[in-house]
Amino acid sequence: MRKIAVLTVVAFSVAMLFSSLAFAARKTIIKIGINAPLTGDIPKVGEGTKYAAQMWLEDIEKAGGLEVGGKKYDVELVIEDNESKAESAVKANTKMISQDDVLAIIGPQSSKQAVPAGEVANKYKTVMISPWSTNPDTTLDRPYVFRGCFLDPFQGPVVANFITDEFGFTKAAVLYDVASDYPKGLAEVFKDAWEAKHGAGSVVAYESFTTKDTDFSSQLTKIVKSGAQVLFTPQYYNEVPLIVSQAKNLGWEGPIVGSDSWGSAELVELCGEACYGLFFSSHYAAAGAKGATKAFIDRYEKTYGYTPDDVAALTWDSLQLAQQAIQDAGKLTGRIEKDREAVRDALTRIEDFDGITGKMTFTEEGDPIKCAVIVKINNQGEFEFYGSSCP
Amino acid sequence: MGIAKKFQQVFSTVPMLGWFLGILTAVLIEYFWGYDYISYYLGLPKIPVLFGALIMLKEPMMIPGALAYDLIVYVIPVLAVAKLSSVFTNPGAALLEKLPLWLSAVIHLVCFYAILHLWAGINDYRVLVVKLTLVSIILTVSVNVINGYQGEFSCSHPGFMALGAYVSSILTLVLFTNDKIFGTALLPPSLGPYLFPLVLVAGGAAAAIGSLAVAIPSFRTRGDYLAIISLAFMFIVKSAVENLNFIGGARGMGGQPDLAPLPVIFFWTLLCIWVIHNFVTSILGKALNTVRDDEAAAESMTVKTRKTKMTAFMFGAFWAGIAGGLFAHVLTYINPGMFSINRLAEILAMVYFGGLNSIVGSIVGAVSINVLGEALRPLELFKWIIIPLILIFVMIFRPYGLISFTEINAKKLLEAKHKRQQGVSP
Numbered sequence: 035m036r037k038i039a040v041l042t043v044v045a046f047s048v049a050m051l052f053s054s055l056a057f058a059a060r061k062t063i064i065k066i067g068i069n070a071p072l073t074g075d076i077p078k079v080g081e082g083t084k085y086a087a088q089m090w091l092e093d094i095e096k097a098g099g100l101e102v103g104g105k106k107y108d109v110e111l112v113i114e115d116n117e118s119k120a121e122s123a124v125k126a127n128t129k130m131i132s133q134d135d136v137l138a139i140i141g142p143q144s145s146k147q148a149v150p151a152g153e154v155a156n157k158y159k160t161v162m163i164s165p166w167s168t169n170p171d172t173t174l175d176r177p178y179v180f181r182g183c184f185l186d187p188f189q190g191p192v193v194a195n196f197i198t199d200e201f202g203f204t205k206a207a208v209l210y211d212v213a214s215d216y217p218k219g220l221a222e223v224f225k226d227a228w229e230a231k232h233g234a235g236s237v238v239a240y241e242s243f244t245t246k247d248t249d250f251s252s253q254l255t256k257i258v259k260s261g262a263q264v265l266f267t268p269q270y271y272n273e274v275p276l277i278v279s280q281a282k283n284l285g286w287e288g289p290i291v292g293s294d295s296w297g298s299a300e301l302v303e304l305c306g307e308a309c310y311g312l313f314f315s316s317h318y319a320a321a322g323a324k325g326a327t328k329a330f331i332d333r334y335e336k337t338y339g340y341t342p343d344d345v346a347a348l349t350w351d352s353l354q355l356a357q358q359a360i361q362d363a364g365k366l367t368g369r370i371e372k373d374r375e376a377v378r379d380a381l382t383r384i385e386d387f388d389g390i391t392g393k394m395t396f397t398e399e400g401d402p403i404k405c406a407v408i409v410k411i412n413n414q415g416e417f418e419f420y421g422s423s424c425p
Numbered sequence: 426m427g428i429a430k431k432f433q434q435v436f437s438t439v440p441m442l443g444w445f446l447g448i449l450t451a452v453l454i455e456y457f458w459g460y461d462y463i464s465y466y467l468g469l470p471k472i473p474v475l476f477g478a479l480i481m482l483k484e485p486m487m488i489p490g491a492l493a494y495d496l497i498v499y500v501i502p503v504l505a506v507a508k509l510s511s512v513f514t515n516p517g518a519a520l521l522e523k524l525p526l527w528l529s530a531v532i533h534l535v536c537f538y539a540i541l542h543l544w545a546g547i548n549d550y551r552v553l554v555v556k557l558t559l560v561s562i563i564l565t566v567s568v569n570v571i572n573g574y575q576g577e578f579s580c581s582h583p584g585f586m587a588l589g590a591y592v593s594s595i596l597t598l599v600l601f602t603n604d605k606i607f608g609t610a611l612l613p614p615s616l617g618p619y620l621f622p623l624v625l626v627a628g629g630a631a632a633a634i635g636s637l638a639v640a641i642p643s644f645r646t647r648g649d650y651l652a653i654i655s656l657a658f659m660f661i662v663k664s665a666v667e668n669l670n671f672i673g674g675a676r677g678m679g680g681q682p683d684l685a686p687l688p689v690i691f692f693w694t695l696l697c698i699w700v701i702h703n704f705v706t707s708i709l710g711k712a713l714n715t716v717r718d719d720e721a722a723a724e725s726m727t728v729k730t731r732k733t734k735m736t737a738f739m740f741g742a743f744w745a746g747i748a749g750g751l752f753a754h755v756l757t758y759i760n761p762g763m764f765s766i767n768r769l770a771e772i773l774a775m776v777y778f779g780g781l782n783s784i785v786g787s788i789v790g791a792v793s794i795n796v797l798g799e800a801l802r803p804l805e806l807f808k809w810i811i812i813p814l815i816l817i818f819v820m821i822f823r824p825y826g827l828i829s830f831t832e833i834n835a836k837k838l839l840e841a842k843h844k845r846q847q848g849v850s851p
Contacts, residue, residue, distance in 0.1 A: 072805045115805045120677075120763055124756055125553055125799070132549040133474045149679055150758035158549075171679060213667045215675045215760070244664065 062368045064100055066356060067112045067130035069141030069151060074118025078300065079143050079166070082346035085338050087111055087140065089330075090353040100357065103365030116142050116151075123147035127154040127162070135370050136160065138356045138377055143345060145169035145215055152179040159371065161378045163356060165348035168216060168294075173400040178378055180400035182352040182391075183317055184425075186216075189293060190223030192406045192423045193315050194231060197264050197291060200313075204232045207239035207262035209253055209277060211269060214245050220268040220293055238262045250277055254284050265290045271298035275305035282308060289313065297344040302415040312411050313420065317344040318391040319409045321416035327390040341417075344391070351389035358384060392422075439507045440842045442521070443514035445536050447507035451499045452544045459498060459547070467494050474548050478800035511842070518841035529839055538691055545687060552687055553755070554799055559694045560752050561791040565775045566701050566784055567744035572773075573781035573829075574705050575737050576717030581639050581655035582745050582772050584662035585632040587764035589746025590753035591672060593628030594681050597621070597754070604680050606671065614682065621684045625693070625750040632746025633739040635662070640738045644731055659769065666761040677760025685754040693751060697744050702784055702832075704740060713737050714782075774812075778819055780826030785833050790826065 068087045072080035091111050099106035112134045114126035123142045130136045131154070138161040142148045148167035155162035156176040164172055165182040168189070173179045197203055206228050210221035225237050239260035241253035254277070257265060267277055267290060274296055281290065292314035302309060320331050320341045330350060334342040360366075362380035366373050387394045394402035405424040412418040439447075454463075459472045467490040473480050476499070477491030521529040545551040564586065571579045599607045601617040612620070639658045643651040667675045704710055712733045715723040724730050753759045771794070779790015797815070801808040819827060 073809060115802055117802075119767070120758060120760065121557060121752075121756055122802075125550070125557070126802075128553045129474070129479075129550040133471060133479075135471070146677060146760050146762060149677065150756050153679070153757055169676060171676070213664065213675050213761070215677070218675050244667075 062107060062366060064102075064107045064109045064360065064366070065112055065130075065134055065136040066109065066353070067114065067127075067134065067136035067139040067141075069114055069116050069123055069126050069130070069139055069147075071118035071143060071147070072113075072115040074116075076118055076144065078298065078343070079345050080115070080118075082343045083141060083143060083165070083349045084113060085334065086342070086346040086349040087113065087353060089333065089337065090350060090357075094357075100360065102361055102363065105365070107366065112136055116147055118144070118147070120147050120150050123151040124154055127151045128158075131155070131158045131160050137360060137370070137373055138163065140165065140349060140352050140356060143167065143349075145172060148172045148181075152176055155179055159378075160374050161356070161359070161381060163352040163381075165352040166345050169219070170401075176400070178374075180355075180381060180396060180402075182348045182355065182389075182394075182402065183294075184404055184406055185401055186220045186223050188425060189315055189406055190220055191227040192408075193266065193291060193293065194224055194227040195423065196313070196315070196408050196421070197266075197289075198231060201264065201289065203263035203288075204236055205238045205260075205262050205264075206236065207241070207257040207260055207265045208237060209239075209241050209243070209250065209257060209265060209267045209269075211245055211247075211273070212242035214270075216295065217268045217270075218242075221266075224266055224268070248276055250280050251284060254281050254286065257281075258284050258286050263288050266292070268293040268295060270295045271301040272304065274301060275309065278305055278308050278312070294344055297409070297417065299340045299343060302411065306415075309411050310413050310415065314409055314411075315406050315423075316409045316417070317407065318347050319407050319417050319419035321412065321414075321418040323419070326388075330390050347391050351391050351394070354389060355381065355384065355387060355394070358387065436504070436508065438515070438842045439511045440514055440518035441533060441839050442518045442536075443507045443511045444503070445533070445540060446510050446514060447503035447505075449536075449540050449543075450506045451502045452540055452547075454502055455498050456543060456547060463497055464490075464494060467491075467497075469494060472547060474550055475554070475796070475800050479803055482801070482803040515841045518839065522840055526836055526839075530835055533839055534695065538688070541691070542687060554795070556685070556687060556690050556755050557752075558792055558795040559690045560748050560755065561775060561795050562694050562788050563697045563744055563748040563751070564772055565779065565787040565791040566697060567741045567748065568772055568776045569781065569784070569787045570701060570705065570737055570741040570744075572776055573783070573787075574710065574713050574717065575734060575741075577734075577738075578649070578652040579639075579655045579738070579741075580652055580769055580773075581636070581658040581742075583764040583766075583768040584655075584659040585636060585742040585745035586749035586752065586768070587662050587666060587759075587761065588632040588635045589625075589628035589749030590759050590764070591628075591666060591678070591749075592631040592746070593624045593750030594678055594753045594759060595672065596624045596627055597681055597684065598678070600624075601684075602680060602682050606673070606678070617682055617684050618689075621689070621754075625747050628750035629743040629746035632749065633743040636739050636742030637735075640735050644734050644738070659765070663761045663765055673760070675761060677758060677762075679758040681754050681757045681759075683754065683757060685751050690751055690755070693747060697747065698784060698788070701740075701744065704737075705784075709733060709736065774816060777826055778816055780823075780829035782825075782830045783828050783832060785831070786826055786828035789828055793827075 070080040070083040094100050094109045100109050112130050114130060116123035116126045130139060139155055140163050142151050143166040145167040148164040149169055149171050152162055152172050156178045159178055161178055163180045163182055167181055168183060168186045170185055173181055208221050208225060210217040212218055228237050239257040239262055241256055243250060243253060278290055290312050294316045296314040297316045318327060323331055331342060359377045359381035363376035382396060385395050392404045394404045396402055403425055405422045407419060408421045409417045410420040464472050469490050473491050473494055476495055480487045481491050545555045568582050571577055598604050600612045601610050601614045603609045639655050643654040672678055712728045715728055716730050716733055720730055775790040775794045778794055780786025797812055801811060
């Protein structure tokens, strides 16, 4: 026993002495934190985030580091799992800021984590860009918090206008999850926008259910009977197939329109032909994309074997924004507080940033002004660009 | 085995005070030399925050460095100082022994807090982990009153926590902050820290009143009914909050003032442990145990079983409400999704892991599940395989949890240890 103990100690000391890490001077490394839901309710979102981040890092490494003010710096990603829980997202942010000294944080994706995590980032004066969070509170009164996507108050009217212009309908039905923050918010915004256009009472059915419900027949029967011409359902990709197939079984014949939460590769897999020909609003369309967007999609497909969701594309854009801001900051002093502030100032100055999900300029709140895309699920089950709407 | 025995023999002469001194030395070493010298020469980017667990799992290259750091900063100084200082810490402990036990305990606790504060203060991430762990301790001890001492199976603790969190958050938002839901503050925000205890108690009281909704219908019977009713209660609270738009609904409620710094939470945790300890060792607590073991016999021995059960249930719910209030003010954001089935699983894991019918067990359970959960986070998905596996093994080998049905004897823990050395049998 004693021999083993002594041997272990000796082995460790030798390993320490000859390890390349010992006595190495601390270098200035640019660290970017990724706060992603790798486990928990929405692991697919976390996976997309992680993959996009790894692709970005690959590019940087290929270029031999990130050049800031004529000097190349090594870049490191700190990927933390927030378990899709608010308190874990707060812990992850605190850890990355106080322990890992990250220069900027990308994430968390869902609003329920991004709102409390944004508080932490703002408190410690560190730039945080949430690629996917649509809740206005995420960036409200927080100078250090930004986002990479448009907000619900913009998306709702876009969908309402699209339906009116495309089909000329005047009566709409809404089906949404009352227990989930995002669908509920968007349903409300859509209702307001629709009624502003077509007069009070033009939303003839406004039905709700609770997360994890799988039977929507009573709500859908009401919707079918209400005489609505179109059904708007801002639900997640795992619920949409159930809603669509049940609606069709109950005799619904009108179009069903959705929002950016539909935009997952899983949707068509789960839904099959029932979803062909439907429309939803989103951040970008994979099929028929051009230029940098196409390059990103092709590369992602080649590396990971499936078409990237909008989360991956938005994460990619957020990382590019962070990179741009770091480079615009001019030079890194090595004093992390100062550098973070410089990055924040540079980020607010970015104008007409050309991302793969469209051109972006930040408002004073840290929300981007960018276009929404209307996507059609074509007969091959691909997400096809149909039209776009800009503010 | 030989080494362990020898180790125990050598260090059996160190009193609690000696260990404190050792840990204090380690923390001071870390505080003054940890970043600039020790971690620098060991090639570590920074002070390893949770004894290097995070960095070791993330970058295996750092394992020797992190282990060496632990050895240099923690293991060697703690052991050396504890052993060498026993020359004068033992007389010190003997001196304290002459004081009343409560005073000696208070002195020890103050020392403990000072060390904890210093250790956590090195990094803000540590502060957050310690805060959430302390909140978990309150929660676990309060569940133990119902699931352990009372022997029922209650599932409504997330619901009580939600009640406490929402009521106290609404109060602080109405009283001390200008926010967009409730408008301008009614009282000057500087009063916040002074009135915060009242706010917390109000949250706890709300939870206790809410618990009546479970207690009144379910304590007419025994067995599984409580589990089902309490589970329903949890979902009722969650759905109710989701549908109440004026407190944010599913979007949640944010912007609570930061009224829960580490000392405040530590104080409440101590208060909770002390009060619950007194409760379960009181006549009422003994009555509660008899009700658990045999309700008919207890009734025939003039124990008012129904009243006893209701009191204990409300008492447990009250402390869950306090924990909820503290939790809300640590995170400064709450949403109904936080107080759902996941939280329940976490709470029950802490209670059954640590041990039923024991306050020390609850503390051990809360601390170990929290620290494990934090330390294994870099493993991502495998974390959710390892922790349940540990739980299964605990259930197989210690069906009532790690430390169950026992309490630590404070007097024995704090006494001077030199008597044994002189051959006086303990």
